[in-house]
Amino acid sequence: MSACHSDDPRIHAIKSKIRVVPNFPKPGIMFQDVTTLLLDPKAFKDTMDLFVERYKNKNISVVAGIEARGFIFGPPIALAIGAKFVPLRKPRKLPGEVISEEYTLEYGRDCLEMHIGAVEPNERALVVDDLIATGGTLCAAISLLERAGAEVVECACLIELPDLKGRERLKGKPLYVLVESH
Amino acid sequence: MAAAAAAISPVPKDDLERIAKISATIRVIPDFPKPGIMFQDITTLLLDPVAFKDTIDLFVERYKHMNISVVAGVEARGFIFGPPIALAIGAKFVPIRKPKKLPGEVISEEYSLEYGTDKMEMHVGAVQPGDRALVVDDLIATGGTLCAAMKLLERVEAHVVECACVIELAELKGRDRLGEKPLFVLVSST
Numbered sequence: 001m002s003a004c005h006s007d008d009p010r011i012h013a014i015k016s017k018i019r020v021v022p023n024f025p026k027p028g029i030m031f032q033d034v035t036t037l038l039l040d041p042k043a044f045k046d047t048m049d050l051f052v053e054r055y056k057n058k059n060i061s062v063v064a065g066i067e068a069r070g071f072i073f074g075p076p077i078a079l080a081i082g083a084k085f086v087p088l089r090k091p092r093k094l095p096g097e098v099i100s101e102e103y104t105l106e107y108g109r110d111c112l113e114m115h116i117g118a119v120e121p122n123e124r125a126l127v128v129d130d131l132i133a134t135g136g137t138l139c140a141a142i143s144l145l146e147r148a149g150a151e152v153v154e155c156a157c158l159i160e161l162p163d164l165k166g167r168e169r170l171k172g173k174p175l176y177v178l179v180e181s182h
Numbered sequence: 183m184a185a186a187a188a189a190i191s192p193v194p195k196d197d198l199e200r201i202a203k204i205s206a207t208i209r210v211i212p213d214f215p216k217p218g219i220m221f222q223d224i225t226t227l228l229l230d231p232v233a234f235k236d237t238i239d240l241f242v243e244r245y246k247h248m249n250i251s252v253v254a255g256v257e258a259r260g261f262i263f264g265p266p267i268a269l270a271i272g273a274k275f276v277p278i279r280k281p282k283k284l285p286g287e288v289i290s291e292e293y294s295l296e297y298g299t300d301k302m303e304m305h306v307g308a309v310q311p312g313d314r315a316l317v318v319d320d321l322i323a324t325g326g327t328l329c330a331a332m333k334l335l336e337r338v339e340a341h342v343v344e345c346a347c348v349i350e351l352a353e354l355k356g357r358d359r360l361g362e363k364p365l366f367v368l369v370s371s372t
Contacts, residue, residue: 024286033285038268038276038277039274039308041269041273044275045269067258068261068277068279072261072275072277075234075262075266076265078228078231078234079235084228084229084230084231085228085229085262086229087225089258094225095211096214115225118229
């Protein structure tokens with residue numbers, strides 16, 4: 001589901017605050033930069049309000065945020081809905097015992113880690129990142145949470161790149177985004 | 183682990199209770215990332231919604247009337263604590279990042295590590311001259327990273343009002359490295 005198809009006036013302002021930076025991190029990529037949104041307190045607050053309004057009555061007990069930009073948007077949601085915040089991190093960043101999930105990149109592989117014991121069986125989880133592209137990272141996040149016995153209720157991102165079809169790679173889980181970028 | 187909040191004024195009892203609970207949620211992991219280091223893990227604090235909310239509230243109560251216009255958070259754990267503070271006080275949030283993560287034009291500041299150097303970057307144009315800034319990270323150790331963050335802000339003529347961390351490792355004397363810039367922490371670990 002994309003909020004940008006709704007009439008909510010906040011969405012258009014949010015979309016206008018996202019800056020596109022060409023040829024980053026490499027030639028041909030149009031990078032969707034959310035940092036300019038964070039410079040507008042009203043737009044940032046509206047972004048968080050849109051997510052909180054959607055999730056506050058869904059009995060979510062854990063918000064998992066993907067390093068690093070998921071760390072910006074996940075915690076305010078968790079705080080507002082009274083859920084735990086669980087960081088999902090690149091390898092060797094989390095101290096103590098972790099579980100790892102490998103995933104494919106355009107060239108090569110990467111890994112996402114989560115603390116053992118952070119999430120209990122049957123918890124209801126929301127996964128948050130700033131953007132979904134191919135869906136590889138979000139898929140790894142869903143796997144980690146399911147391996148810990150949690151139920152992933154939804155994935156939430158500010159931006160979707162629909163042409164990359166990441167929505168189809170989420171193990172059947174629903175995706176909610178605020179804006180699409182073609 | 184001792185509770186150490188505002189340096190000068192006495193701490194209200196309610197604050198001490200909240201700080202004690204926050205302190206109790208922080209997990210110490212020995213020998214991470216290398217032997218001899220006692221790592222202060224705040225992820226267990228984030229698993230306790232009351233403790234996490236109290237942490238943010240304690241910072242917000244301190245800063246909401248200080249006319250802070252920008253909260254700068256140091257990657258990556260500063261991204262967890264900085265944005266909720268920024269949202270609550272109506273300030274901009276500016277991420278301070280490791281090299282090559284921020285797209286577009288950046289300024290860089292090098293700083294020393296135990297062995298070698300590293301760099302922190304900030305977007306050109308994110309902060310304006312005269313902005314009143316708060317720098318946020320989960321922990322201050324030697325103060326090298328916070329110092330670099332402060333320098334980035336000062337180079338664009340912002341005024342750094344204070345640095346705020348959840349935890350201070352007092353024996354590493356990071357507070358001294360910040361010079362005359364005040365530091366506010368919730369928990370001091372010796």
